[in-house]
Amino acid sequence: MIYLYGLANASCASLADCLNEIDGLQGPLQQTRIGPWTLVHSEHDQEEIMPRRRLLLAHTKVLEAMLTTGTVLPARFGLVAHEMSQIERLIHSVYDKINAEFEKVSGAVELGVRVSFPRQAALAATLDAHSLLRQEREALQRKGTKAHFEIAAFGGKLAEEMDRRRGAAQTTLLNAIRPLVRDHVLRKPEDDTEVLRAEFLVDAEAQRSFEEAIANAAAALDFAAGEGPKINIIGPVPLCNFVNLNLSFDLDQEAA
Known part of the structure; x- marks a missing residue:
């Protein structure tokens, strides 16, 4: 399974650079290009993810690092998917909504x-x-x-x-x-x-x-x-x- 951190309007290379020394919740961070955006994710072992302070901080740390590359739409803590094709279908199905969200917060903190x-x-x-x-x-x-x-x-x-x-x-x-x-x-x-x-x-x-x-x-x-x-x-x-x-x-x- 796949654990999701967020969607960014940055390249895979720039995200890989800023996340190079940061660990994911259960494994190395990965970047996948979907449409004009890049999804940051890591592997997940199917165990329930409890809202423990250590895990919440780890999730937030990834998002904060991603912010250095540009605008980021954060995934809620604990969000997982079965496979990448599933995520791609979902993102393409709400493409206009995602694009509107990026436009709303672009250039803002x-x-x-x-x-x-x-x-x-x-x-x-x-x-x-x-x-x-x-x-x-x-x-x-x-x-x-x-x-x-x-x-x-x-x-x-x-x-x-x-x-x-x-x-x-x-x-x-x-x-x-x-x-x-x-x-x-x-x-x-x-x-x-x-x-x-x-x-x-x-x-x-x-x-x-x-x-x-x-x-x-x-x-x-x-x-x-x-x-x-x-x-x-x-x-x-x-x-x-x-x-x-x-x-x-x-x-x-x-x-x-």
Whole structure:
């Protein structure tokens, strides 16, 4: 059987060069030309492929190396086929869809962005920006721990205001970088001081400008006055969030 990694708009020779020192999940990596594209694959022993961290990282490592040669449509982890003729038939049967996917992401990279602020500074800035909450906290401090029900209610109000400010900060960031972005996918923040967690599709030539725009816009936020943002940019990574096809063909059904 055959294990699939992805389809690239690069030659077999250029892919072989960039993958020369990388191992496949179960054997050497191979390249096969199908139409105008090159499929990267390796042999598979028919054993079930479990989503273990080591194997997921190995799959991703191959895709990341392929990205150095150009645009890549990634295969989902664990995708296998019975034989190469089966893969060729499937790819030719959805040729127009594959071509459209390549055109959509051609010349672009996927970048993950995480922007957060220190919690204490964010809380202080929230209270400074909301006089009623600040006054309520001062009154509760005078009452002491006996006002535990009131303290709990105040905590809920503060959390709501933090979330409102976080959403406003996210909108400000997105508006600042929108001209440099083809598309984006928002993620749920891990906490109320993470103002942005998202994946972006960006022109490769604009990557540096995009990163500078993120840094400048985040630094200008008043979300945590006196404290700068923590910015984590991940990538370029395989285009899993912006490729709809992902080579997720029903191989068993096609072979029946």
